[in-house]
Amino acid sequence: MDNNTRLQYLEAMGIDVWVSKQKAQNEELQSFYEEKVVIDTNSNDKTKSLEDKWSLLQKEVAECVKCTLCNTREQTVFGSGNKNADWMFIGEAPGQNEDVEGKPFLGQVGDLLTEMIRSVGLERDSVYIANILKCKVPNNKKPKVEEIKSCQNYLHQQIQLIQPKIILAVGRIAAQTLLGTNQPLSELRGVTHQFAGIIPLVVIYHPAYLLRSLLEKKKVWQDLQLAIKQVEK
Numbered sequence: 001m002d003n004n005t006r007l008q009y010l011e012a013m014g015i016d017v018w019v020s021k022q023k024a025q026n027e028e029l030q031s032f033y034e035e036k037v038v039i040d041t042n043s044n045d046k047t048k049s050l051e052d053k054w055s056l057l058q059k060e061v062a063e064c065v066k067c068t069l070c071n072t073r074e075q076t077v078f079g080s081g082n083k084n085a086d087w088m089f090i091g092e093a094p095g096q097n098e099d100v101e102g103k104p105f106l107g108q109v110g111d112l113l114t115e116m117i118r119s120v121g122l123e124r125d126s127v128y129i130a131n132i133l134k135c136k137v138p139n140n141k142k143p144k145v146e147e148i149k150s151c152q153n154y155l156h157q158q159i160q161l162i163q164p165k166i167i168l169a170v171g172r173i174a175a176q177t178l179l180g181t182n183q184p185l186s187e188l189r190g191v192t193h194q195f196a197g198i199i200p201l202v203v204i205y206h207p208a209y210l211l212r213s214l215l216e217k218k219k220v221w222q223d224l225q226l227a228i229k230q231v232e233k
């Protein structure tokens with residue numbers, strides 16, 4: 001069967017729509033990934049105190065209606081922890097519990113992340129934890145490119161304010177978004193990347209995945225060791 005005939009069969013089955021949508025989404029992702037992120041560590045805007053900047057940013061996020069996720073959230077989940085942290089953990093998006101409580105990484109998944117943080121000799125409130133998206137994605141669906149694009153500036157401002165020594169990208173979506181790639185997580189973990197060319201970034205498995213795949217815990221331990229080496233450099 002030639003390709004055209006195959007596509008006609010697929011179209012008759014309603015599958016062509018998925019194929020073309022997937023292709024369009026991949027192309028959109030690719031062009032999004034090619035946009036360069038610039039974090040200005042020499043910002044000379046001294047007109048506002050750091051606390052003012054945090055308050056303004058948090059207020060802006062709390063009132064944000066830049067994408068349709070504002071319609072289905074209970075509240076935004078800004079991020080939590082030490083605003084002077086050396087370590088910044090960045091996940092994908094808040095889930096149901098987080099949407100209700102307004103804090104990132106809660107429940108079993110949050111407990112496991114806390115254990116991971118403790119395993120490197122830190123406490124949860126000594127690091128900063130945030131997500132790519134500040135609003136829950138209904139039914140835990142994969143975030144859309146336009147949602148990530150709408151929200152990314154908030155995270156970039158958080159990174160700029162904190163200027164961490166290391167970023168831990170928690171899970172595939174966070175890793176691919178922060179690194180501007182669609183490589184699989186298995187290829188992204190195990191090495192040190194650079195976020196925006198200046199901040200070391202290590203990719204780790206998401207605790208939700210680890211709860212289902214306990215055998216991968218060892219790899220997270222190795223990746224956390226890699227992060228420790230970067231911070232201690």
Ligand code: SF4
Nearest residue numbers: 064067134135150151
């Ligand atoms: S996900 Fe981000 S951009 Fe979209 S409404 Fe929430 S805060 Fe705004």
